[in-house]
Amino acid sequence: MAVQTVESTTDTDDATPTASPASPVDLGPATALSCRECGHRVPLGPVFACEECFGPLEIAYDFSAYDTEELRQRIEAGPANIWRYAPLLPVPADVADKPNINPGWTKLVKADNLARELGVTGGLYVKDDSGNPTHSFKDRVVAQAIEAARAFGFTTLSCSSTGNLAGAVGAAAARAGFRSCVFIPHDLEQGKVVMAAVYGGELVGIEGNYDDVNRFCSELIGDPAGEGWGFVNVNLRPYYAEGSKTLAYEICEQLGWRLPDQIVVPIASGSQLTKIDKGLQELIGLGLVEDKPYKIFGAQAEGCSPVSTAYKAGHDVVRPQKPNTIAKSLAIGNPADGPYVLDIARRTGGAVEDVTDEQVVDAIKLLARTEGIFAETAGGVTVGVTRKLIENGVLDPSLTTVVLNTGDGLKTLDAVAGTGLTATIRPNLDSFREAGLA
Amino acid sequence: MAVQTVESTTDTDDATPTASPASPVDLGPATALSCRECGHRVPLGPVFACEECFGPLEIAYDFSAYDTEELRQRIEAGPANIWRYAPLLPVPADVADKPNINPGWTKLVKADNLARELGVTGGLYVKDDSGNPTHSFKDRVVAQAIEAARAFGFTTLSCSSTGNLAGAVGAAAARAGFRSCVFIPHDLEQGKVVMAAVYGGELVGIEGNYDDVNRFCSELIGDPAGEGWGFVNVNLRPYYAEGSKTLAYEICEQLGWRLPDQIVVPIASGSQLTKIDKGLQELIGLGLVEDKPYKIFGAQAEGCSPVSTAYKAGHDVVRPQKPNTIAKSLAIGNPADGPYVLDIARRTGGAVEDVTDEQVVDAIKLLARTEGIFAETAGGVTVGVTRKLIENGVLDPSLTTVVLNTGDGLKTLDAVAGTGLTATIRPNLDSFREAGLA
Numbered sequence: 001m002a003v004q005t006v007e008s009t010t011d012t013d014d015a016t017p018t019a020s021p022a023s024p025v026d027l028g029p030a031t032a033l034s035c036r037e038c039g040h041r042v043p044l045g046p047v048f049a050c051e052e053c054f055g056p057l058e059i060a061y062d063f064s065a066y067d068t069e070e071l072r073q074r075i076e077a078g079p080a081n082i083w084r085y086a087p088l089l090p091v092p093a094d095v096a097d098k099p100n101i102n103p104g105w106t107k108l109v110k111a112d113n114l115a116r117e118l119g120v121t122g123g124l125y126v127k128d129d130s131g132n133p134t135h136s137f138k139d140r141v142v143a144q145a146i147e148a149a150r151a152f153g154f155t156t157l158s159c160s161s162t163g164n165l166a167g168a169v170g171a172a173a174a175r176a177g178f179r180s181c182v183f184i185p186h187d188l189e190q191g192k193v194v195m196a197a198v199y200g201g202e203l204v205g206i207e208g209n210y211d212d213v214n215r216f217c218s219e220l221i222g223d224p225a226g227e228g229w230g231f232v233n234v235n236l237r238p239y240y241a242e243g244s245k246t247l248a249y250e251i252c253e254q255l256g257w258r259l260p261d262q263i264v265v266p267i268a269s270g271s272q273l274t275k276i277d278k279g280l281q282e283l284i285g286l287g288l289v290e291d292k293p294y295k296i297f298g299a300q301a302e303g304c305s306p307v308s309t310a311y312k313a314g315h316d317v318v319r320p321q322k323p324n325t326i327a328k329s330l331a332i333g334n335p336a337d338g339p340y341v342l343d344i345a346r347r348t349g350g351a352v353e354d355v356t357d358e359q360v361v362d363a364i365k366l367l368a369r370t371e372g373i374f375a376e377t378a379g380g381v382t383v384g385v386t387r388k389l390i391e392n393g394v395l396d397p398s399l400t401t402v403v404l405n406t407g408d409g410l411k412t413l414d415a416v417a418g419t420g421l422t423a424t425i426r427p428n429l430d431s432f433r434e435a436g437l438a
Numbered sequence: 439m440a441v442q443t444v445e446s447t448t449d450t451d452d453a454t455p456t457a458s459p460a461s462p463v464d465l466g467p468a469t470a471l472s473c474r475e476c477g478h479r480v481p482l483g484p485v486f487a488c489e490e491c492f493g494p495l496e497i498a499y500d501f502s503a504y505d506t507e508e509l510r511q512r513i514e515a516g517p518a519n520i521w522r523y524a525p526l527l528p529v530p531a532d533v534a535d536k537p538n539i540n541p542g543w544t545k546l547v548k549a550d551n552l553a554r555e556l557g558v559t560g561g562l563y564v565k566d567d568s569g570n571p572t573h574s575f576k577d578r579v580v581a582q583a584i585e586a587a588r589a590f591g592f593t594t595l596s597c598s599s600t601g602n603l604a605g606a607v608g609a610a611a612a613r614a615g616f617r618s619c620v621f622i623p624h625d626l627e628q629g630k631v632v633m634a635a636v637y638g639g640e641l642v643g644i645e646g647n648y649d650d651v652n653r654f655c656s657e658l659i660g661d662p663a664g665e666g667w668g669f670v671n672v673n674l675r676p677y678y679a680e681g682s683k684t685l686a687y688e689i690c691e692q693l694g695w696r697l698p699d700q701i702v703v704p705i706a707s708g709s710q711l712t713k714i715d716k717g718l719q720e721l722i723g724l725g726l727v728e729d730k731p732y733k734i735f736g737a738q739a740e741g742c743s744p745v746s747t748a749y750k751a752g753h754d755v756v757r758p759q760k761p762n763t764i765a766k767s768l769a770i771g772n773p774a775d776g777p778y779v780l781d782i783a784r785r786t787g788g789a790v791e792d793v794t795d796e797q798v799v800d801a802i803k804l805l806a807r808t809e810g811i812f813a814e815t816a817g818g819v820t821v822g823v824t825r826k827l828i829e830n831g832v833l834d835p836s837l838t839t840v841v842l843n844t845g846d847g848l849k850t851l852d853a854v855a856g857t858g859l860t861a862t863i864r865p866n867l868d869s870f871r872e873a874g875l876a
Contacts, residue, residue, distance in 0.1 A: 080518050080543070099550065101810055105518065107571075112537065113615065131569060133545075133810065135848070171810030177551065181875065186862045190855070197857040198847065200807030202875060205862040216865040223867055225876035369638030372539055372571070372609030409636065410573070410848040417628070419635040424624045424643040427654040429661055437619065437640065438663035 025151040030090035033057040033238055036340075044090070046152050046235040056336070057238045059090045068287040075253065080105040082140055082246040088282060089246070090239050091147040100146050101172040103139035104246050106131040108254035108402070113370035114383075118390055122261065122399040126383075127251055128373055135408035136329075136376070137272070138168035141243035145232035146176045148239035154230035156181055158220075160213040163192050164329055164407060169232055170199030181229070183213050195411070244272040248279025251402050252289050259284075259294050261399035264386045266378045266406055267298045267307050267352070268330045270337030277344045297395065298341050298352035299385035301325035301360060301377075307338045311345060311352035318342070326357045326415050327377040329407055351394050355384035361415055363387065367405070376407030377415050463589040468528035471676055472498040474778075482528070484590050484673040494774070495676045496716075497528045506725040513691065518543045520578055520684040526720060527684070528677050529585040538584050539610040541577035542684050544569040546692035546840070551808035552821075556828055560699065560837040564821075565689055566811055573846035574767075574814070575710070576606035579681035583670035584614045586677035592668035594619055596658075598651040601630050602767055602845060607670055608637030619667070621651050633849070682710040686717025689840050690727050697722075697732050699837035702824045704816045704844055705736045705745050705790070706768045708775030715782045735833065736779050736790035737823035739763035739798060739815075745776045749783060749790035756780070764795045764853050765815040767845055789832050793822035799853055801825065805843070814845030815853050 025044050032041045037055025048057055071087060078084025082104030083096040096102075107128045115124035132139040142165070149157055157173040157180045159165050166182045173180035182196060186205030197203045206213045220226040221235055230236045252259060259280060265273040277296055283289045300308045303325025310318045318338030323331035335341070345352050355363070360377055363384035368374050375383070382403050389395035409416070425431040432438060463482050470479045475493025486495055509525060516522030520542030521534040534540075545566045553562035570577040580603070587595055595611045595618045597603050604620045611618035620634060624643030635641045644651045658664040659673055668674045690697060697718060703711040715734055721727045738746045741763025748756045756776030761769035773779070783790050793801070798815055801822035806812050813821070820841050827833035847854070863869040870876060 102545065107540065113613070131571070133569070134812070135573070135846075167812075171806075171812070173810070174807055175551070175810035186859070190858075191851055193859060194851050194854055194857050195812070195848065197859065198803065198806045198812050198854050199810055200803065202860045203858070204870075204873070204875065205859040206865050207862065208865045212865040216870075219867060220870065225867060225870060365636065365638065368609075368636045369612055372611070372613035372637055374572070374605075374609070374633070374636050408573075408848070410633065410846070413629055413632050416632055416636050419632050420628075420641075421624070421631060421635065421643040422640045424645065427644050427646045427650040429657060429663060432642075432654075432658065432663060435642070437642065 026092045027090040027148065027151055028092055029061045029063055029087060030059045031062045032060045034060040046148070046154070046230065048235055048237045059238055059242055061088070063088070063282070063286060066286060071286065072257070072288055082143060082243070085246055085249045088249065089144065090242055091144065092151075095147055098147070098150070099176045100143050101133045101139055101175050103132040103143050105250060108251060109371060109373065111371050114367060117366065117370055118387055118397070120390070120397040120401055122397065122401065125255075125260070125400075125402045126367070126371060126373060127247060127402055127404050129247070129404065129406045130373070130375065130408035134164070134167045134171050135411065136164040136168065137244070137247065137406040138164045139172070140246050141240045142168040142172045142232055144243040145230065145236040145240040146172050146178070148236050149178065149230035150176070152230065154228055155179060156229045157232060158182060158217070158229050159232045160184070160210070160217045161196070162188065162210055162328060163411065165233065166192075166196035166203070167199075170196055170201050170203075173201055174199045183217055185210055185213055241271045241275055244275035245279035245282070247272070247404065248276045249283065252280070252283055255400070257289055259289050259292055260402045262295045262297065262350070262395055262401040264297045264299055264382045264389070264395075264401070264403045266330055266382050266404060267300050267335065267341055268332045270307060270335045270341040272406075273298055274337050274340045274344060277348070293349065295348045295350040296344055297350040297385065297389060298345055299382045300352065300354040301327040301330055301381050302354045302356045303327070304331045304333060305354035306333060307335055307341050308352045308354040310338065311342055316342060326412070327360055327381050328412070329376060329378050330381060351389065353385045353389055353394070355381060355388055359384040359388070364409065364416055365419070368409070373405060374409030375405045376409055377412045378407050379405035380415070464530045465528040465586065465589055466530055467499045467501055467525060468497045469500045470498045471495040484586070484592070484668065486673055486675040497676055497680055499526070501526070501720070501724060504724060509724065510695070510726055520581060520681070523684055523687045526687065527582065528680055529582065530589075533585055536585070536588070537614045538581050539571045539577055539613050541570040541581050543688060546689060547809060547811065549809050552805060555804065555808055556825055556835065558828070558835040558839055560835065560839065563693075563698070563840045564805070564809060564811060565685060565840055565842050567685070567842065567844045568811070568813065568846040572602070572605045572609045573849065574602040574606065575682070575685065575844040576602045577610070578684050579678045580606040580610045580670055582681040583668065583674040583678040584610050584616070586674050587616065587668035588614070590668065592666055593617060594667045595670060596620060596655070596667050597670045598622070598648070598655045599634070600626065600648055600766060601849065603671065604630075604634035604641070605637070608634055608639050608641075611639055612637045621655055623648055623651055679709045679713055682713035683717035683720070685710070685842065686714045687721065690718070690721055693838070695727055697727050697730055698840045700733045700735065700788070700833055700839040702735045702737055702820045702827070702833075702839070702841045704768055704820050704842060705738050705773065705779055706770045708745060708773045708779040710844070711736055712775050712778045712782060715786070731787065733786045733788040734782050735788040735823065735827060736783055737820045738790065738792040739765040739768055739819050740792045740794045741765070742769045742771060743792035744771060745773055745779050746790045746792040748776065749780055754780060764850070765798055765819050766850070767814060767816045768819060789827065791823045791827055791832070793819060793826055797822040797826070802847065802854055803857070806847070811843060812847030813843040814847055815850045816845050817843035818853070
């Protein structure tokens with residue numbers, strides 16, 4: 001992947017890279033980009049890799065002016081979407097007034113029926129992100145990328161995708177008034193193509209696989225043809241990724257400003273899990289929740305389990321795998337944030353586990369049958385891993401536990417295609433009785 | 439359809455039908471069932487047709503104890519779902535604590551891009567009910583039926599359905615702890631069967647068409663085999679239908695406790711439109727909004743336009759049609775509330791209009807392209823009718839207008855199956871440039 005160094009988006013002197021520069025753009029409390037590896041700081045800009053060590057850049061904030069109770073009241077008085085947390089995100093203070101897809105504030109469902117089935121006594125919750133505008137958690141991260149793109153003067157939004165992200169980018173770009181140009185493998189299933197195409201942006205099929213699509217996007221970023229283009233998951237990635245913090249914020253606020261004891265999070269690139277940890281740490285640091293131990297558990301499908309494999313082997317690095325699982329939204333064989341996930345799981349006393357595709361399907365049905373929530377395969381992975389971790393004595397059923405469902409079953413209908421009619425009868429009572437339904 | 443007279447669900451004397459009886463069940467402010475035609479009152483119970491004149495029964499309320507500002511504050515402090523309006527619905531005061539699917543408080547999207555395309559200058563909003571738990575407005579009505587079923591001691595929830603309702607009943611029954619048994623035509627598309635079956639209830643295919651399914655359900659209600667069964671859209675219909683009032687409540691509250699000038703509502707049975715009018719009238723009566731004129735417009739697909747046809751012909755009665763349209767969720771050829779819809783459209787100065795299937799598809803794409811909202815065909819009908827009414831000078835573009843989207847495009851993908859890739863290229867910049875994308 002091409003590494004970009006900082007380029008100013010304005011002509012002011014402020015944009016010259018320094019250790020802790022004044023920002024040339026208004027992204028609220030965000031003050032700089034900071035390397036996760038070496039701590040090197042650069043001004044806010046459309047860059048994602050450290051010029052010193054090639055480490056990933058993250059947003060650095062200045063939260064020092066906040067009074068805890070004032071901040072809490074400001075959040076609680078905010079809109080019923082992620083912008084209630086604008087003071088903690090790289091967005092301008094008036095973000096809620098700008099055209100955006102406004103995701104978030106999805107339901108935290110108290111899953112008492114599922115808790116009974118799994119033997120959880122400490123309170124079990126499902127954070128159900130299928131309630132987002134395009135029905136996946138990707139709306140959260142894309143909404144952030146939109147505001148960064150606006151700040152940097154980009155006019156086209158782009159990404160490489162095999163599904164959820166394409167729809168999220170298409171929808172958000174349409175609402176926010178950006179041109180969009182999304183790249184996908186040319187031979188995707190027709191349903192996924194329709195879902196991505198309906199928003200009217202450019203949808204370009206690449207003759208090749210997902211790796212070819214990604215390689216092409218990296219090439220395009222470095223070319224004049226890609227000028228003015230914001231790739232949400234490449235050159236806007238530091239901003240984009242921060243959207244996942246809102247999952248942590250919402251869970252804690254919906255629990256009554258309380259940390260859960262245990263959270264089960266799906267792992268694709270691993271970014272979501274690391275940002276949930278970052279969000280929890282911020283809430284503790286700001287005094288919005290009482291500090292206490294929490295455990296973060298990572299969930300993978302066996303057919304794409306590089307992080308789980310490394311965790312079980314006691315490794316610090318993640319060996320890439322070739323994905324082969326029905327949980328396609330998690331099928332990243334070489335997860336960029338894998339090492340950070342390992343670190344967080346071990347530091348918090350959590351774990352990383354995986355389940356088979358059969359267990360994924362069983363878990364989708366279990367969640368639907370008990371709570372009326374129809375999850376994407378990724379939700380089957382987290383529920384399935386939760387069940388496995390309880391059975392193995394790793395997850396403590398007496399503690400408050402939150403399980404993430406990050407997507408919608410309507411997008412992965414094939415996974416449960418075997419589900420069908422329980423009976424077929426003629427339209428009369430005799431036939432009804434014969435079928436044993438009375 | 440079989441007409442049932444009142445049967446007490448308890449052994450108390452209170453349940454004897456009288457003009458204005460004390461209710462044997464706690465359904466909050468609901469005091470009785472009242473005939474829409476003759477005003478005859480019976481106690482709250484699982485009945486739907488007047489024993490005197492066979493007219494439809496509606497819920498009668500006692501709102502007399504409410505102080506306007508106290509009520510407003512109570513609503514605003516309530517949960518982010520329909521139960522914030524519990525004081526105005528046939529549900530117990532503690533409804534939010536009971537297991538239910540908790541729909542509602544969906545987004546009212548300020549559709550500035552769509553407004554520009556349509557020339558609306560007075561403010562255009564889309565009430566986007568695809569944000570409900572199973573992604574259609576049916577969650578609102580089923581959530582009400584659940585509470586009525588609980589109050590009447592039913593243990594099985596049932597319905598006849600060809601799609602959205604089956605999923606809504608399956609999901610809500612699972613969450614709320616009811617057995618469910620849903621009847622559908624045996625030859626529905628596999629995708630719809632999967633969506634309805636995944637929640638694990640009984641899903642029974644009936645050898646016959648939708649009319650056969652309905653007839654069978656009416657037979658079952660009158661038979662001992664159907665004892666203890668709540669059919670959400672038959673014997674629980676008066677309660678179920680009230681769920682649509684919450685659309686009116688939410689629209690007004692989200693507009694800042696203000697009536698819109700114009701609302702465009704889809705017509706299937708017509709129940710939703712009549713209940714939206716009822717909800718608006720209640721808000722006016724309670725002083726929660728300032729009284730002023732509003733116009734309600736009904737929207738149908740040309741291939742199933744019995745109400746629109748009657749409206750244009752100046753008739754008071756609706757002649758049944760055999761439906762033939764892609765807008766299947768609106769394809770009721772003999773709409774029970776058709777005459778009431780005609781009355782409301784005329785009384786408020788609105789209209790009823792219809793659009794072709796081609797216009798429906800165009801409107802789905804228009805809404806997706808401008809606002810990033812992927813609507814079901816029913817949403818294509820309302821947006822398409824809005825456009826047509828503006829073009830014909832019937833809908834005033836200088837007034838505040840709300841258009842309903844009652845479902846999700848993911849459930850009617852076939853309607854836009856022609857949408858696809860804008861280009862296919864090889865994974866290199868030359869190919870990108872050749873395609874004219876740079």
